[in-house]
Amino acid sequence: MRKFLNDPRDTVREMLEGLADLSPGLALLAEDGVILRANLPPYPARREVAVISGGGSGHEPAHAGYVGPGLLHAAVAGDVFTSPSVDSVLAAIRAVAGPPGAVLVVKNYTGDRLNFGLAAELARGMGIACEIVVVADDVALRDVVEPGRRRGIAGTVLIHKVAGAAAAAGMPLEAVAAEARLAAAALGSMGVALGACILPAAGRPGFELEPGEMELGLGIHGEPGVHRAPLGSARDVAAILLEMILTELAPDAGSSVALLVNGLGGTPPMELAVMAREALAGLRARGLVVERAWCGTLLSALEMPGCSFSVLRLDAGLLARLDAPATAPAWPGSGRIPEQRHLVVPAGTPALPPLGEADPVLRDTALAVAATLEAAESELTALDAAAGDGDLGISLARGAQAMRALPEGAWVDAPTALTALAGALRRAIGGSSGPFYATALLRAARGIPAQPTASDWAAALAQAVKAISELGGAQPGDRTMLDALHPAAEAMAAELEAGHSGRQALLAAVAAAEAGAAATAAMRPRLGRASYLGDRALGIQDAGAAAVAIWMGALGRSVE
Known part of the structure; x- marks a missing residue:
């Protein structure tokens, strides 16, 4: 007791x-x-x-x-x-x-x-x-x-x-x-x-309930x-x-x-x-x-x-x-309530114009990522609860739902898709993950052409990594999502520079992300809530880095 x-x-x-x-x-x-x-x-x-x-x-x-x-x-x-x-x-x-x-x-x-x-x-x-x-x-x-x-x-x-x-x-x-x-x-x-409950004099619960x-x-x-x-x-x-x-x-x-x-x-x-x-x-x-x-x-x-x-x-x-008037330490007040819930509808984000037909590769790849994040909700929740606040799984699942809800006009070309995804994730994902992903996607969208090559995607990934580092102040080795993203960006660029195909470069990036995420288990956290735990976080993968490895794995499986 x-x-x-x-x-x-x-x-x-x-x-x-x-x-x-x-x-x-x-x-x-x-x-x-x-x-x-x-x-x-x-x-x-x-x-x-x-x-x-x-x-x-x-x-x-x-x-x-x-x-x-x-x-x-x-x-x-x-x-x-x-x-x-x-x-x-x-x-x-x-x-x-x-x-x-x-x-x-x-x-x-x-x-x-x-x-x-x-x-x-x-x-x-x-x-x-x-x-x-x-x-x-x-x-x-x-x-x-x-x-x-x-x-x-x-x-x-x-x-x-x-x-x-x-x-x-x-x-x-x-x-x-x-x-x-x-x-x-x-x-x-x-x-x-x-x-x-447990009575102080008894020191044990008055009854036991089975789970559920x-x-x-x-x-x-x-x-x-x-x-x-x-x-x-x-x-x-x-x-x-x-x-x-x-x-x-x-x-x-x-x-x-x-x-x-x-x-x-x-x-x-x-x-x-x-x-x-x-x-x-x-x-x-x-x-x-x-x-x-x-x-x-x-x-x-x-x-x-x-x-x-x-x-x-x-x-x-x-x-x-x-x-009637009343004052006491615990009296909760007047109890007056509205006849119905007051809802204020803010000015919405303008709908994407119907610029043309959706690019099926962009759309299907994003939906595959969404499905993978939804399937990984419990895994990410458990990781985040072990060394954080436990909300990452449900946050990214909400992000996945927002991705699914984007209109066909979001998938016309790469800049449009990345910008639309940034807005959707910014609104859907709470905590720090939402701003990080939104900033990364916006930075990536800024310089990518409508019909990007593998090199363009590699450059966009590098810009996304840079944006996250600038926004949060993290560096590789700080035990954050960057410990999966940074090696992935470097591996993709190196493979392309060596003359390998875009598919090979993407698979190399996936492997690097997975290895980077696994390595965070041995890192002492220096940023985020996990930093409050100090050495008690050792042995547990960083949930943000693990999430990167998961969705990058979905990319690797989806892109031919």
């Missing part, structure tokens, strides 16, 4: 201290695991209804991250995935509740219900009015337990917002609780995981779900989650809803945004109006890779509560 911890027994307290250290608006009870607002009115009689939530730790940024104006007044933290004690909950109630009383928002787990419930009863005995709102939004348990026993999961964050806004509006205790219960009844959530599997309908405590299934695409997974949630909520077409796409701790923002895209599209395809949406890690399960969807049926009152 690798985690940034001191003593696991002290983790929760140290986490709360760190949060208090970072947040001017928060305070920490000296003797209990309670985060509360630092600027509460000093006279309890002037306080609004207090909204308190909490539960086991490990769900950060919940629950302490939602303490602030318009949201929670206090959050109570137990040990990891363990309900806080009755005394801690009671300490929170006494610290923040005035005569208007307190609403306790409780996720529907036995420990939380018991400890918050007993604390509320003790507080009532002290003259503090308390109401409990239970959130049981996990629709995955629909066929397993009755509704009253379902778990509370990520949708709880939206209940914090509704209750906090009602309290901030000066509503009395019963009205705040009623609004929170109304929201909880209109809420449905479901989660999916691609792996388990996903766990559907799990809670937020590292436990297995209700169903294990083959992993599908983001679109497929989103459809499963939405189908379960909407079957439960049964909103009419045209109804307004709010959406929360929540990460479980180990899912990067990139993947959450993809899932949000699919969720929005799925809801709109069903005729629903998504008034507000949030996406991020809002209630996690330690470092679990996975996510959950929460959908809240809205009326005007609930929407007003979601829109």
